[in-house]
Amino acid sequence: MKVLVAVKRVIDYNVKVRVKPDNTGVDLANVKMAMNPFCEIAVEEAVRLKEKGVASEIVVVSIGPKACQEQIRTALALGADRGIHIETDEEVQSLEAAKLLKAVVEKEEPKLVILGKQSIDSDNNQTGQMLAALTGMGQGTFASEVVVDGEKVNVTREVDGGLMTVALNLPAVVTTDLRLNEPRYASLPNIMKAKKKPLDAMSPADLGVEIAPRLSTLKVEAPASRQAGIKVADVAELVDKLKNEAKVI
């Protein structure tokens, strides 16, 4: 079966984010960018399904500026077979991303679409669910285990009270949580091989989707910063402070 994986280029998770002085956004000039960590987990899961003989082909898609091709190449080096780049320099919000991915799903007809549960920049946690709704598919969000079984997929989900398993008809959408797998690193020979793998570029217009954001960001500010407090000498002083100064016990 064919598996489609969506990946997003985001600020590297180790980078300390800084808000621009004019409050229009965060400063992305000259910062390290990388594949969103949850998308890495999505790619890894697809590759494992291929290694198990469950997946036959892995198509990886990314939406965004030219530079996204770096993340597509990374996915190809990790084991995806071919890439699709939907190129746009405009800000793409979750609903439009879902519409673009829907167009790709209609062309490619994958049995399984795997996405990260959220991107660590906008922290929205929406695109996979929106894609599932628009394509009429079932969804297994926040997955910690994915087992394909004939025409169904069983997804174990990380939920507030613990774990919950659902069975979904295929085709289906899965979004990844942290415990699904531990992504591998790409080897140098595979990075070289990835350069020769096919990568198609297209525009949102080619897919018949108009980019028309419904949300506008009025301002972006730094959070109120917490002042570091004091160091206490020992446990007795700690308990005394909690009781008599902070009055929280």
Add this chain to the structure above:
Amino acid sequence: MSILVIAEHDNSSLKQATLNVVAAAKAIGGDIDVLVAGENVGAIAEAAAKAEGVNKVLVADNAAYGHFLAENLGELVAEVGKGYSHILTSAGTTGKDFMPRVAALLDVAQVSDIIRVESADTFVRPIYAGNAIATVKASDSIKVITVRPTGFDPVAAEGGSASVEQLDVVKDAGLSSFVGEEKAKSDRPDLASAGVVISGGRGMQNGDNFKMLEQVADLMGAAVGASRAAVDAGFVPNDMQVGQTGKIVAPQLYVAVGISGAIQHLAGMSDSKVIVAINKDEEAPIFQVADYGLVADLFEAIPQFEEELKKVL
């Protein structure tokens, strides 16, 4: 304006988060209806009807909603919600699961995880793991919103007297089914709404050592949380993870034990009123946000903490 709040519950009781979401709805202003969807939810509907500020409770009681499958809830809420100006629910795992489906079915954007209401169409939400705070304006005619409960003080659970109306809308998309669940059982307070949280990190070394934290938690009536590292290592179950991609907590007192203080962890607890850090590394970043820091080996400090607490509690 008319606002539909989707109640969060587990088919046995109304979750406090629902009261926080009603508070967010009040901040927007307008009539507030609450939809309770689930199975055998009569008592929950009664509880929702007593919440302050609620106009009407709508009840969708059917096996199709018993396990909160997003495919079914999404269709239900999109249908019931299309006559409202705002649809709100809490940003717990259930809300995060079904709400974007509602937005997509209505062809509107979703505003996730709001912590403040500026006006009926403008909301404040953290992005980049809370390292930036965005003010966003939504232009769609229906605003679909998930609310971070810690951003809003709950309305009173008692005092209201809303009418209760049964809906007979049954939406079974037939795309998904419930297979099973592993629910962590605990007599301790719910992590997301506890007044005191004590969390352990990789420094705890194993799951057994969490018993030390549990003993302290029981003395203080606290919930026990964890860092991602402690969950990944298998010390404790996933539902205890606090952070950007786990639970967001803002208790009166948060005690971080053997946790370094990575930004992804801070994203989940830095709004706590008082933060205590116990860590043997005095350079650990957690001390930069802690009101009271104790540089110590936790294996010595925690038993002492328990003894000292026994003296004063």
